[in-house]
Amino acid sequence: MNENAPLPVVLALDIGGTKTALTVADLHGARLADRTVETHADQGAQAGLKNAVDAARTLLDGREPIAVGVSTIGIPGEDAVALAPNIPGWEELALGRELALAFPQSQLRLVNDVKAAARHEHDHGALAGADPGLYLNLGTGLAAAIVVGGTVLGGRHGAAGEIGYNLRSPADVGKRDPVPLEAVVSGKAHAQRPLHEGEFLEQLAFHLVNLTIALDPERIVVGGGMVRSWEALHGPLRRALDAAVPYPPELLRAAHPYEAPLLGALALAVEAAHHPV
Incomplete structure (x- = not known):
């Protein structure tokens, strides 16, 4: 050698x-x-x-x-x-x-x-042992990743969890170019309006509750730059999950959020x- x-x-x-x-x-x-x-x-x-x-x-x-x-x-x-x-x-x-x-x-x-982050949090972080597990990324953009049986779900085109493209209301159904959820729920959107203003948290809680009902995860872990505002985020999201989800999961800050x-x-x-x- x-x-x-x-x-x-x-x-x-x-x-x-x-x-x-x-x-x-x-x-x-x-x-x-x-x-x-x-x-x-x-x-x-x-x-x-x-x-x-x-x-x-x-x-x-x-x-x-x-x-x-x-x-x-x-x-x-x-x-x-x-x-x-x-x-x-x-x-x-x-x-x-x-x-x-x-x-x-x-x-x-x-x-x-976001899928890379979910894999790491499942293998070495706050999603360890959770099945299913949901990783929510609140960074410059907005996305989620779903972990089932230790595998991060990719989807047919690799787009599973791209909730930033969600419609924001029934009025958007059928529109060719609706304003996507990410436009109002993301780090970029937060830079234009404070977190304490209603639309950001209301829209985030609404979509997270619906996603949680659909997936029935054991645990939700939140990462990304906006986790720096975890105290402002955790309470409203926790209350929304507890109020509407049949089996409310754990809600944790990521072990390695950034x-x-x-x-x-x-x-x-x-x-x-x-x-x-």
């Missing part, structure tokens, strides 16, 4: 609407270096991706990762990222191909950020390093 050979590493990125979090880890998932950079969504998809790759190269310090795990908004694929309006141009970006060019020697895995998507991407990178395709 060459004692001077660089330590084999994996790379994980969580590319969101406002920031990109990165970590370099060994093949067991022990983190060696971390960095966070702004996404600059207003500069477009290509600029945001280049910023993330440049930050990764700095963090890698000349090393080539065995595998790269990437979590991001929407449904990431080789040729496009579906359902990702928060970064202009992201839906048209050939994310898989671009990253394969940036890291040609690496195994590459792409995953939706890093779960990155940690889920890291788990995928470690898995890919040990089980390449």
Whole structure:
């Protein structure tokens, strides 16, 4: 064995609407270096991706990762990222191909950020042992992930849990371009109106209650940047669940509310390093 050979590493990125979090880890998932950079969504998809790759190269310090795990908004694929309006141009970006060019020697895995977070919270966090479990992400956007039998439900097109697209009222039925739920219930919406104003919490509670009735989960775990306002969120959501759900589940703050998507991407990178395709 060459004692001077660089330590084999994996790379994980969580590319969101406002920031990109990165970590370099060994093949067991022990983190060696971390960095966070702004996404600059207003500069477009290509600029945001280049910023993330440049930050990764700095963090890698000349090393080539065995595998790269990437979590991001929407449904990431080789040729496009579906359902990702928060970064202009992201839906048209050939994310898989671009990253394969940036890291040609690496195994590459792409995953939706909320589904990555749910997997991590189930394996190592507040959803552990819950079946079914529901992960609710309140970040720049709004989405949920459902865990059944230890597996995160993808859906036919990978869009299971994309509740940000929910209709807000019966008046929206049949409209071609209704204003989606995410427009009033998300970090972006919260930046425009305080949490204590009625519509945000009323709409969130209404849709969470209906989703809970449909799924009958054992536990709901909430993550994302808005968990910083957990005290303002918990009471109204708890009361709404208790009042209307036949079997009210537990309602908990995520164990890793801000890093779960990155940690889920890291788990995928470690898995890919040990089980390449």
